Amino acid sequence: MQFRGGGYSMRGKRDKARPAAKESAGPMRAPQRALWLARKLASDAISRSFAQRHLYSHTRTKHSTEATVDALLRWILSAQREDGGIAAHYSLLSGYSSSYPEVTGYLIPTLYDYAQQCSDHALSRKAISAAERATDWLLTLQTPDGAFNAGLHPGPSHPSVFNTGQILQGLIRAHSERNDSEIYFAAMRAGDWLIETQQPDGSWSGTSAYQGSAHAYYSMVAWPLALLSRETGNSSYRHAAEKNLDWVLSCFQQNGWISGINLRGHPDYLHFIAYALQGALECAALCQRNGAIDLVAKSAWVLLRQFETKKFLCGAYDGDFRNGRRFACLTGNAQMSCVWLRLFELTSDLRYFNAALKMNEMLKSRIVMQGRREIAGGVSGSYPIWGRYQPLRYISWGAKFAADALLLEQRIKRSFNLPAEEALECAS
Amino acid sequence: MRIVILGPSVYSETACAAAMRLADMGYAPAGALLLSTFNRETLLRKLGQWGANGVAGYVRTKIFSNSRSNLFRIQNEYLRPWLDRGDRIFRNLKQVANAYRFPVAITRDQNSPRAIASLKAWAPDLIVFTGGNILRKEVLAIPRLGVLNIHLGWLPQIRGMSSPEWSLLSSAPVGVTIHFMDSGIDTGAILQQYEYSRLADCKSLADLRQRLIAFGLDKLGDVVAALDRGTMVSTPQRNQNAEGSGDNQYFVMHQWLQERAAAMLARRIAPVSETVHG
Numbered sequence: 001m002q003f004r005g006g007g008y009s010m011r012g013k014r015d016k017a018r019p020a021a022k023e024s025a026g027p028m029r030a031p032q033r034a035l036w037l038a039r040k041l042a043s044d045a046i047s048r049s050f051a052q053r054h055l056y057s058h059t060r061t062k063h064s065t066e067a068t069v070d071a072l073l074r075w076i077l078s079a080q081r082e083d084g085g086i087a088a089h090y091s092l093l094s095g096y097s098s099s100y101p102e103v104t105g106y107l108i109p110t111l112y113d114y115a116q117q118c119s120d121h122a123l124s125r126k127a128i129s130a131a132e133r134a135t136d137w138l139l140t141l142q143t144p145d146g147a148f149n150a151g152l153h154p155g156p157s158h159p160s161v162f163n164t165g166q167i168l169q170g171l172i173r174a175h176s177e178r179n180d181s182e183i184y185f186a187a188m189r190a191g192d193w194l195i196e197t198q199q200p201d202g203s204w205s206g207t208s209a210y211q212g213s214a215h216a217y218y219s220m221v222a223w224p225l226a227l228l229s230r231e232t233g234n235s236s237y238r239h240a241a242e243k244n245l246d247w248v249l250s251c252f253q254q255n256g257w258i259s260g261i262n263l264r265g266h267p268d269y270l271h272f273i274a275y276a277l278q279g280a281l282e283c284a285a286l287c288q289r290n291g292a293i294d295l296v297a298k299s300a301w302v303l304l305r306q307f308e309t310k311k312f313l314c315g316a317y318d319g320d321f322r323n324g325r326r327f328a329c330l331t332g333n334a335q336m337s338c339v340w341l342r343l344f345e346l347t348s349d350l351r352y353f354n355a356a357l358k359m360n361e362m363l364k365s366r367i368v369m370q371g372r373r374e375i376a377g378g379v380s381g382s383y384p385i386w387g388r389y390q391p392l393r394y395i396s397w398g399a400k401f402a403a404d405a406l407l408l409e410q411r412i413k414r415s416f417n418l419p420a421e422e423a424l425e426c427a428s
Numbered sequence: 429m430r431i432v433i434l435g436p437s438v439y440s441e442t443a444c445a446a447a448m449r450l451a452d453m454g455y456a457p458a459g460a461l462l463l464s465t466f467n468r469e470t471l472l473r474k475l476g477q478w479g480a481n482g483v484a485g486y487v488r489t490k491i492f493s494n495s496r497s498n499l500f501r502i503q504n505e506y507l508r509p510w511l512d513r514g515d516r517i518f519r520n521l522k523q524v525a526n527a528y529r530f531p532v533a534i535t536r537d538q539n540s541p542r543a544i545a546s547l548k549a550w551a552p553d554l555i556v557f558t559g560g561n562i563l564r565k566e567v568l569a570i571p572r573l574g575v576l577n578i579h580l581g582w583l584p585q586i587r588g589m590s591s592p593e594w595s596l597l598s599s600a601p602v603g604v605t606i607h608f609m610d611s612g613i614d615t616g617a618i619l620q621q622y623e624y625s626r627l628a629d630c631k632s633l634a635d636l637r638q639r640l641i642a643f644g645l646d647k648l649g650d651v652v653a654a655l656d657r658g659t660m661v662s663t664p665q666r667n668q669n670a671e672g673s674g675d676n677q678y679f680v681m682h683q684w685l686q687e688r689a690a691a692m693l694a695r696r697i698a699p700v701s702e703t704v705h706g
Contacts, residue, residue, distance in 0.1 A: 301675065305675075305677075308680070416688075
């Protein structure tokens with residue numbers, strides 16, 4: 001998700017101020033939202049005073065993983081707009097935003113994963129239907145050169161590398177589920193455009209990159225390119241993915257910090273650090289680059305140690321993990337859980353699984369399970385909700401990564417039992 | 429040899445049993461430095477970490493759920509040989525101190541200047557650590573030989589928290605390591621390691637932990653005697669600065685994994701002979 005302070009793309013100062021002012025004026029148009037806002041502010045304030053001060057790593061919740069995933073999915077389904085796209089957020093001030101192509105794209109794999117694992121057939125069918133509607137909508141948005149635009153839709157915009165990469169991820173999954181040639185060729189065109197716009201050093205910068213500069217978290221673009229190579233058998237996509245991976249790995253510091261997040265005027269939110277790790281890890285796994293997996297593991301371990309010893313992860317940092325901000329970026333937490341779970345799968349080190357289980361427990365404790373459909377199952381940008389990352393909003397990419405983390409946990413738990421039982425049988 | 433006990437509370441059964449074990453061998457402690465049972469800093473820190481609900485829940489489970497009879501029961505039955513002297517049961521370190529005539533100091537912080545002054549006044553050859561604060565270098569440097577810790581895991585493979593549980597899940601030897609403390613977490617030089625052979629008798633993870641504590645205290649006597657005779661040397665740990673998965677520090681185990689470890693324990697019926705690794 002690329003955005004800054006209410007805007008969703010690169011805009012002038014005047015253009016940026018408009019959506020923020022519009023959002024602030026939201027309660028005047030729908031006064032009942034003021035009540036929900038007051039209730040949420042009070043609930044987080046009370047929770048911070050009388051329950052866990054931070055998202056503490058020893059948190060326990062009575063919410064089952066299955067029920068929480070169902071709630072998350074219901075929230076995602078209710079955020080799908082009439083055009084088939086999924087809203088970027090539900091604001092406690094201004095309600096649902098319009099559809100956001102980037103997040104709609106990478107929600108498609110989540111919807112299919114859910115459909116595969118869910119025991120509720122009706123909900124499973126709804127997830128598949130939502131994924132198909134989202135895919136069909138995205139196909140209408142592709143520009144003739146293969147790119148997808150930045151920002152919310154509809155809205156004035158320009159081609160975006162990051163958004164094209166995230167939508168590509170959705171298209172690849174949609175093709176593998178539907179085996180539709182139209183989706184296949186759309187994915188190829190997006191991949192070709194990404195190769196064309198890639199810089200000789202492997203990064204993406206210039207007009208199609210956020211703030212015009214190269215970013216380490218564009219490893220999230222390398223990942224779908226590696227996936228596309230596997231899907232099509234075309235090695236040029238893999239070559240481009242590895243070129244970017246090499247550039248991203250050059251940003252990894254000795255102390256585990258990733259120096260190339262490059263968000264001018266903002267701290268490095270955990271969300272973007274986790275993006276860089278997740279993209280690099282998945283790309284490295286697909287390209288079988290064990291050295292790269294080790295480098296990602298080293299950075300992920302620094303955050304794991306912080307989580308285990310300080311009992312929470314900060315919402316944002318300055319360079320070298322300095323000056324951690326004392327709010328929780330729930331999306332970043334969910335992404336780190338995904339990274340740790342995948343590292344467990346790749347390395348068999350149970351400590352990653354252990355940290356992810358605790359993180360998921362914390363995430364579950366922050367998700368409201370009942371109430372209004374705009375809020376129940378939603379993941380707020382920050383905890384407390386007035387934290388600096390996406391304040392006063394429930395964000396669709398937060399729900400996506402939380403669902404991914406919980407689905408991954410369920411999958412690992414199922415496979416975890418079998419080898420353990422077998423080993424024990426042999427031992428006895 | 430002058431030995432000082434460091435403990436987490438005057439009511440710590442482990443600290444009492446350690447003192448009794450050493451006294452029985454003729455090494456009555458020269459002093460004991462204990463954390464105050466209730467102090468404002470700890471309470472505020474726990475309130476910050478757990479919140480009021482968490483602290484109230486902890487107090488409820490630790491105090492009010494105990495019946496009156498439980499309050500006067502030995503919590504770790506495997507320590508009974510040292511705590512129960514037939515005519516009386518030693519329930520806190522002040523009783524042990526009265527019996528063996530050594531001073532007890534209570535502090536909020538074992539690294540504080542007052543605590544350090546007390547420790548220096550006792551001029552220990554050895555400190556036996558049974559719980560409390562993470563010790564700073566100034567404290568670690570006071571005893572002539574060093575500060576001893578009984579770690580309930582196999583070093584250097586498994587250091588940190590939930591060691592018995594991690595040992596079970598990762599198929600590492602289950603046992604105790606007696607080592608000198610340094611400024612890291614369980615990274616100091618190893619004196620002796622003992623594998624626990626009676627896993628098949630353990631009823632639960634909690635039972636295993638209690639057994640390991642008693643097992644470690646029993647072996648502590650052997651180590652102290654060997655140190656006094658000058659017949660034991662320590663071996664520095666390797667791999668102390670490893671990163672990522674090479675880092676051998678473990679953290680508190682999640683409930684779901686604990687249940688798997690408990691299942692492993694329940695099925696672990698093949699006895700392993702007790703072995704000593706020095």
